[in-house]
Amino acid sequence: MADKACRLCRRIVKGNICPACKTTELSKNWKGVLVVLDAESEIAKKAGITAPGRYAITVK
Numbered sequence: 001m002a003d004k005a006c007r008l009c010r011r012i013v014k015g016n017i018c019p020a021c022k023t024t025e026l027s028k029n030w031k032g033v034l035v036v037l038d039a040e041s042e043i044a045k046k047a048g049i050t051a052p053g054r055y056a057i058t059v060k
């Protein structure tokens with residue numbers, strides 16, 4: 001598994017920079033995947049997610 005997760009927004013990123021935060025603060029040590037299709041959904045709001053995408057549930 002080469003994917004990393006952004007430490008700031010928890011977005012799962014391919015490559016070395018988060019496209020949302022423009023940060024290289026990525027971690028390989030993450031667990032769980034939350035797929036957000038609708039940023040207006042209750043789940044997205046509870047998770048603090050504002051854009052559709054794949055997110056890690058926990059990032060260390």
Ligand SMILES: [Zn+2]
Pocket residue numbers: 006007008009010011018019020021022023
């Ligand atoms: Zn990010």
